[in-house]
Amino acid sequence: MLAVEELHKVYDGRGRRVEAIGDLTFEVEAGSFVCVVGPSGCGKTTLLRCCAGLLAPTSGTVTLSGAPVTGPPEGLAVVFQEYGRSLFPWLRVADNVDLPLRAAGVAKATRRELVGEALGAVGLADAHRAYPWQLSGGMQQRVAIARAIAYQPRVLLLDEPFAAVDAQTRADLEDLIRDVWRRFGMTLLFVTHDIDEAVYLGQRVIMLTSSPTRVAEDLPIDLPDERDQLTTRGDPRFAELRGRVYAQIQKAKLEGRTT
Amino acid sequence: MSGILARVGYALALPVVLVAVWWFASAGSTDFYFPPLSRIVAVFPDTWLSSRLADDVLPSLTRLGIGYGVALLAGVALGLAIGSNRVVAAVTEPLLEFLRAIPPPVLVPILILVAGIGDTMKVLVIVSGCLWPVLLNTVDGVRAVDPVLADTCRTYRVRGGRRWWHLVIRSASPRIVTGARQALSVGIILMVISEMFAASSGLGYAVIQFKDGFRIPQMWSGVILLGLLGVLLSVLFRIVEHRVLGWYHGSRDGPRER
Structure with a gap:
């Protein structure tokens, strides 16, 4: 592989x-x-x-x-050590997870599903509308992991x-x-x-x-x-x-x- | 709500005191050049809330708006090009250092030769001054893009327009706003200066006219109006900044523990 x-x-x-x-x-x-x-x-x-x-x-x-x-x-997806610097502070959590999918041209309905599933999988189903900097360090790294999951690498x-x-x-x-x-x-x-x-x-x-x-x-x-x-x-x-x-x-x- | 009231109170306290001091200190003034504030205030409505609003104030603000807008767009566009490309930067930077060292008012005679004495010249004077703070701050902002975030965009294949917007422009936006704020005050100054040469309308023109006609209270009221306009524009700027940079101020207040 x-x-x-x-x-x-x-x-x-x-x-x-x-x-x-x-x-x-x-x-x-x-x-x-x-x-x-x-x-x-x-x-x-x-x-x-x-x-x-x-x-x-x-x-x-x-x-x-x-x-x-x-x-x-x-x-291929990467989760970096510096979670605080790998998330876009001007994008909400869901948009952070969504951005790579949009760049890949995934259809809107599919994107919404993938983002929801990924954030659910990392235990952040209720944080869609938060900004990364409103979250603790561990939660920020969960967002970065969710972004990697949604990307389906x-x-x-x-x-x-x-x-x-x-x-x-x-x-x-x-x-x-x-x-x-x-x-x-x-x-x-x-x-x-x-x-x-x-x-x-x-x-x-x-x-x-x-x-x-x-x-x-x-x-x-x-x-x-x-x-x-x-x-x-x-x-x-x-x-x-x-x-x-x-x-x-x-x-x-x-x-x-x-x- | 009480917090807002307190802030408004703090902001107004000193101006109110100063105006009161001015009011009473000048109350009995017979000096021709320093009339009582009460007289300046009395002539204010007749002077400005009449035909001058359309004849002088609006043309000034329109020229400022166009000049400032052009400088913002050109400054950001050039700043993105220079900040993100080493070759472009190496070629253009010496020239930019030279151009920005020229005080814009000395360009007025040259611009009159090139663009005449109409609105184009005045707008160009404003652009020639407002461009630099926007341009130089944008260049710095683009260079300060976080390498981890840039790597994130590369691995997730975020490219083209999306990369420019979500990575480069948004990263640089705090610096762009700083430049835009500096440019606004430069723009107001140049708006007035450009109207002091060969003009037939505008706030600067009106103030000079009052001075030449020895209508001193009216002249003072023009100076006060310019001050008030400056305050109004900076309040508007803050409202826009609050919307554009909400994330920035929020993230700088530090993460909340949950």
Whole structure:
């Protein structure tokens, strides 16, 4: 579905050459939920921007359903970390969700249905007429998720979407995104620096090394499909997987420091 | 309701005091050039609420309206082009710096040569001054478009006219409004100045006529009328701004916790 092959990205600026991504190769199967986790500053956002077609790699390719990604591809949506800056403050919540559909030329009746369904799915059925800035941070990120759902993407990329919300809201949003994934069946690539979050959410966790980034390990998460904050996080297997990811990230950090 | 009354009260308190001071201080004045305020007020209705309303006030306001409107449209359009394109900006910016440094009143003789002494010249004088604040603020506003919002438009394939309106123009709108506000006060000044040269109608023309005819109370009443017009226009501007930038003021008051 989404294939990253020998991706390499170097930032060249003012005499400083930063090798953000060394050599990345992995694949995300259709309909799967894959988390990417790595130490901070390891080029996670760079990777996501390359996947979204927002950034051209120095070498290597990203392909989506067999077609190389050279610009933002059709059927791909992104939820950014900065929810406050990715919503249009001059548009009401429903219009924010509606705008990509209008741009795609979807008929009015269908649009209304999709917007209603998406806002309902994120628990904001009564917020259609509010402005984003009238909502709390967690609710704003729900609007951004609703916008992505209404767009009916085949692939949804999320860039540390819950990094800026408080812990309780975060747990709610994690469950919400699992719900959305199971209900709408899109392919999900979820980038985070939070190890617990990655293990709790994903079917697979791809661990990255420090930059220049490589894949450190690609770990299948064999937890049951039904997950909830209490039992899943209390599961001994969860602790085991979490420990393994943690050790790998620590190793990556140490290696990053010595080289 | 009481909040509105209080605000109106605060806004009017100082003017009322100043007018009262003027009224009583000038009450017994025999100075020819500084007549009592009571006399100025007495000549006001006869001077302005007569044929002059159609002969002087309306032509002035029409020229201001047209000049201001043209400057707004041209300033925003040019600002969008310059702000969103680096090449256009690099080519035009030195020239713009030069042009905006020229005080518009010195253009009057040149514009008379080119456009004659009619309304066209006066409108052009107003445009030549109002254009810059709108243009330069629009350029800054366009450059300040949030990169995350721009990326959002790219990923959701919001393009063309929709992108211009929903991303670029709306992002720049607080700055455009700032420019428009500055342009309005410049426009009123230039409206009067343009009517002081080779004119046959207008507020500036009327005030100069009164001065030349030693009709000092009437001259003063013209100055007061210009002041009142300025206040009226700025109130109208605020009403429009409130509608256009409601989201901006709301979002700057900070998000509400719910």
